[in-house]
Amino acid sequence: MEYQRGFDRLVNFSDAVVAIAATLLVLPLVELADPGQSDSFVDVFREHGVEFYAFVLSFLVIFTQWLSHHRVFRDLIGYTPALMWVNFVWLLSIVFLPFPTKLIAEKNGYDSSSSTLYVATIAVSVISMFVADIIVSRHPSILAEDSRDLERVRNGAISSVLILIAFGVAFTSLGLWSLMILLLTKPINHLVSRRAE
Template identity: 40%
Template sequence: MDEKDTNRLEAFSDGVFAVAITLLVLDIKFSPFEPGGGLMDDWTLWQVIRHQGPTLFAFVTSFVTIGVMWLNHHRVFKHIKRTDTTLLFLNILLLMIIVFIPVPTALLAEYITAPRYHTAAILYGITFFVMATCFNLIWRYASHNGRLLGRKVDVHEVNKISRQYAFGPLVYVISIALALFNTPLTMVFNFLLAVFFALPEFPRPRRKQSDPFVESDTIAE
């Protein structure tokens, strides 16, 4: 398949990411009315907003994580120039997890202040573990021996992405383990993971001008 098909895949994926990231905000609800129907005074309204803190924290964490996943999706598809049925299926699997994220986010927001209960945090961690696994499958499948990469790619950039993604599923297993003991810490840990995956590695020295690219079939796994 040609590059046009890859662009269609990216456009469809962008739409799903946009829907998922929008759905997150639906769980943030502020009612400015007293039980009797009148407007709350400033102090009462601030208390209502304060009680929404866990929901806002869950929203920010999941929003940043989905945003970073979109950033990385764009990053890998700068190198992936062809598609096949397997890649399309793996991408659909990833998008299914992305659009599911608002569900465990809403559930965790309800339980984040209940330290005795851990199921919501475990489900949250499992969701991100599966997401990271899907991302790895997409990249490993596409980059293996340059299978679906462009005819000329920067081998250092490809290997850099492979190294960074290799830790994804493992660190989310740690997140699931943390969820067994401390739900708020799980949220903080997931937020820090999102920040980590948003950061590029330190740049390597530039290759010689005479050999800036490597043919895709020479890429080392």
């Protein structure tokens, strides 16, 4: 197990990769700003609205996934090799997200293969954090004493099941709308926790 300095490097590296991935999202929009054109922002937005939509959607996805990563790692004082590799898979999904984002923008959001790839990428990210929660719960020595919380494992399980359902639905005409099912995570978790009391 690695502690303190090695752990800090892992978290800092992860944050840097997330920042780079978020920056990559905006590059296609930067290309739209041609100094030789006199189009107003409204005209550019009207013509390239799907690119702006894809950017905002993916930025929100990266932000929510970073919050999930932060939730898992904020109370840790170390990590295991398994947790490092799960973190690597999570980072891979985050840094890959700009690619399906660009595909969605190019296909105006209506290509089923692009939507499916997009949802699959998010699924890898969500499931990775669920596996990270499981690893942390099985290695209490890397967790701060006052922060043990088994509810997050249940929350991760619910999110993982819902994203797999969204992945299946993404093959249909609903496409990206399948991601709306993730909004059920908190209500389901609340319902399950009330029944467990």
